[in-house]
Amino acid sequence: MAPSTSGRSRSRLSTAERREQLLRIGARLFAERPYDDVWIEQVADIAEVSRGLLYHYFPTKRDFVTEVVKAEGERLLAMTRTDPTLPVADQLIAGLDAYLRYVEANKDGYRALHAGTSIAVDDVREILDRNFAEQGRRILAVLCPDSEPPETLRVTVRGWLAFVVAVCLDWLKYQRLTRDQTRDLCAKALLDIVAASPDVQIDL
Amino acid sequence: MAPSTSGRSRSRLSTAERREQLLRIGARLFAERPYDDVWIEQVADIAEVSRGLLYHYFPTKRDFVTEVVKAEGERLLAMTRTDPTLPVADQLIAGLDAYLRYVEANKDGYRALHAGTSIAVDDVREILDRNFAEQGRRILAVLCPDSEPPETLRVTVRGWLAFVVAVCLDWLKYQRLTRDQTRDLCAKALLDIVAASPDVQIDL
Numbered sequence: 001m002a003p004s005t006s007g008r009s010r011s012r013l014s015t016a017e018r019r020e021q022l023l024r025i026g027a028r029l030f031a032e033r034p035y036d037d038v039w040i041e042q043v044a045d046i047a048e049v050s051r052g053l054l055y056h057y058f059p060t061k062r063d064f065v066t067e068v069v070k071a072e073g074e075r076l077l078a079m080t081r082t083d084p085t086l087p088v089a090d091q092l093i094a095g096l097d098a099y100l101r102y103v104e105a106n107k108d109g110y111r112a113l114h115a116g117t118s119i120a121v122d123d124v125r126e127i128l129d130r131n132f133a134e135q136g137r138r139i140l141a142v143l144c145p146d147s148e149p150p151e152t153l154r155v156t157v158r159g160w161l162a163f164v165v166a167v168c169l170d171w172l173k174y175q176r177l178t179r180d181q182t183r184d185l186c187a188k189a190l191l192d193i194v195a196a197s198p199d200v201q202i203d204l
Numbered sequence: 205m206a207p208s209t210s211g212r213s214r215s216r217l218s219t220a221e222r223r224e225q226l227l228r229i230g231a232r233l234f235a236e237r238p239y240d241d242v243w244i245e246q247v248a249d250i251a252e253v254s255r256g257l258l259y260h261y262f263p264t265k266r267d268f269v270t271e272v273v274k275a276e277g278e279r280l281l282a283m284t285r286t287d288p289t290l291p292v293a294d295q296l297i298a299g300l301d302a303y304l305r306y307v308e309a310n311k312d313g314y315r316a317l318h319a320g321t322s323i324a325v326d327d328v329r330e331i332l333d334r335n336f337a338e339q340g341r342r343i344l345a346v347l348c349p350d351s352e353p354p355e356t357l358r359v360t361v362r363g364w365l366a367f368v369v370a371v372c373l374d375w376l377k378y379q380r381l382t383r384d385q386t387r388d389l390c391a392k393a394l395l396d397i398v399a400a401s402p403d404v405q406i407d408l
Contacts, residue, residue, distance in 0.1 A: 115329070125319070151380045151381060152381065152385065152389055155371055155374055155375070155381065155386075155389060156371075156389060156393065158370055158371065158374050159367035159368070159370045159371040159374075159389075159390075159393065160367060160393075161370070162366040162367055162369065162370030162371075163363035163364060163366055163367040163370075164363070165366065166362055166363045166365070166366030166367075167359055167360075167362065167363040170359055170362050170363075171359070176355045177355060177356065177359065181356065182359075185356055185359060185360060185363075186363075188397070188400070189360065189363065189364075189397050192396045192397045192399075192400045193392070193393050193396045193397065195396075196392070196396045
């Protein structure tokens with residue numbers, strides 16, 4: 001069989017690399033335009049692969065968007081991982097710093113995910129909920145390293161994660177605060193609340 | 205013309221009363237079942253009015269759901285209005301108390317509005333945003349009665365309103381805290397944050 005024009009790029013990537021490439025293209029497209037204006041065939045064209053290959057990885061658009069959100073969530077979780085040997089406040093600042101840099105670099109995708117409606121299908125909401133839960137567990141592990149965190153603290157951290165999302169959406173919308181001001185405002189809010197909590201075991 | 209079986213109930217209500225009746229029926233139906241399972245013709249049947257009359261008030265389902273959300277939002281804003289002569293912490297507790305009682309009495313509707321996807325059409329999101337803005341203005345007017353609130357405080361209050369929604373959804377889901385514990389947790393979070401803010405002009 002004669003090599004197609006896209007044969008070169010198709011043969012260069014492993015299965016995992018190809019999958020990741022397609023998901024990154026998807027993240028970019030979903031960030032740039034409304035859900036309904038993205039055709040997954042465009043993804044195949046940009047990646048220079050056949051549509052058949054794309055459907056092999058992702059049978060439907062819904063599968064594709066779900067996997068894009070999952071991959072971006074994992075990327076964000078990896079980016080916001082912090083050094084557990086650092087003081088709590090420093091870990092918080094570092095984690096938020098990475099988070100806000102991601103938000104700034106992925107404005108439209110972040111807005112679509114958290115304030116948009118069209119991609120808010122149930123599968124996507126479940127992934128978001130799992131990511132919130134994982135972020136919450138990380139924070140609680142830092143605040144209460146030696147015991148099961150009390151329910152009030154777990155709920156407080158869950159509330160604070162929503163606080164951060166709302167503050168980020170507001171920041172993107174009005175752009176009146178700098179990224180560092182936004183980061184410090186979010187860090188301060190959590191520290192103020194937990195500093196006043198009898199449940200927190202560590203020095204802040 | 206002979207009176208129809210629904211003539212009695214139709215003739216008893218004024219236009220405003222009829223409209224409110226239809227919206228309250230809608231609020232109940234949308235709270236009880238998924239958006240797609242509500243037909244506005246059911247609303248007409250329950251109210252014992254003709255479908256033509258219902259369409260006269262609300263030409264489409266989308267118009268209807270938008271007006272239901274608007275009316276419920278206004279009801280909630282009215283219920284959470286507090287006595288400005290009370291100390292700030294007391295106003296906060298009273299406002300949250302009314303809010304959480306509403307949430308408890310309207311569990312399914314609250315969840316559908318804030319965590320559901322199907323009714324999250326753009327019009328509804330705009331109404332929610334306006335309600336958040338109004339709630340925020342009220343709180344800022346209490347915290348900074350004599351001057352324009354600084355941007356950091358405005359953003360903090362916006363974040364806290366999202367904190368409250370996330371905490372309420374978590375409360376409805378897990379039911380591990382009582383209503384009073386949930387209320388106190390939300391109040392404490394805002395007071396802890398603003399107590400540490402140099403921008404707040406009043407005693408808490």
